[in-house]
Amino acid sequence: MTRWVVVLGMLVGGAAVGTTAGAQLMPPHKVPDNSASAVRASELATRAAKAELVGDPADALKLADAAIKADPKDPWGYYDRADALAQLNRIDDAEASYRDAEKHFADQGDSWGRSIAIYGEAHAMAEAGRCEQAQPLYERYAAYVETADARAADMARRYAKECVGRPARRQ
Numbered sequence: 001m002t003r004w005v006v007v008l009g010m011l012v013g014g015a016a017v018g019t020t021a022g023a024q025l026m027p028p029h030k031v032p033d034n035s036a037s038a039v040r041a042s043e044l045a046t047r048a049a050k051a052e053l054v055g056d057p058a059d060a061l062k063l064a065d066a067a068i069k070a071d072p073k074d075p076w077g078y079y080d081r082a083d084a085l086a087q088l089n090r091i092d093d094a095e096a097s098y099r100d101a102e103k104h105f106a107d108q109g110d111s112w113g114r115s116i117a118i119y120g121e122a123h124a125m126a127e128a129g130r131c132e133q134a135q136p137l138y139e140r141y142a143a144y145v146e147t148a149d150a151r152a153a154d155m156a157r158r159y160a161k162e163c164v165g166r167p168a169r170r171q
Contacts, residue, residue: 035071037070038074040070040071041068041070041071042067042071042074042076044063044064044066044067044070045064045067045074045076045079045080047063048063048064048067048084051063051084052080052083052084052087057085057088058084058088060084061081061084063080064078064080064081064084065077065081068081073108074104075100075101075102075105075107075108075113076113078097078100078101079105079117079120081097081101082094082097082098082100082117083120086124086128089128091124091125091128091130094124095121095125095133098118098120098124102114102117102118102121105117111144111148115141115145118140118144119138119141119156122138122140122141122156122160125137126138126159126163134159134160135163138156138157138159138160138163139156139157139160142154142156142160
């Protein structure tokens with residue numbers, strides 16, 4: 001439960017998604033994997049997300065890597081890793097990790113998680129000033145969520161347009 005609160009806080013505060021993104025795409029209701037490795041990975045991923053929220057991306061990266069090691073099938077470790085890498089301005093590495101997260105969410109049939117992985121990658125590219133990469137990702141996100149959440153799709157398309165000419169953020 002803590003994990004969802006942390007992720008929602010990150011979406012609202014960190015990615016400027018607001019309450020629109022994911023408003024109708026919801027996390028799947030499934031029986032949690034209670035194996036020791038899955039529980040450990042979940043704990044580490046939650047700690048990684050909390051480290052991101054308090055502005056410690058280096059610690060978040062270490063925790064996310066540990067979560068991936070504990071359970072390589074759990075997408076949250078990859079997602080947290082991507083966010084931490086983006087905050088550390090390691091954009092190419094973040095891009096790969098967002099794609100890993102998206103793949104693992106898709107493998108689990110988690111469309112909500114997949115949508116935030118796509119959005120996260122788009123946002124990271126935009127923040128890095130890589131609008132040529134961000135724009136098609138925003139469009140991909142918009143196309144993916146459009147039937148479930150038209151407002152989120154419109155928001156993503158607006159962000160894609162606003163990205164044009166945006167300078168790269170400074171460290």
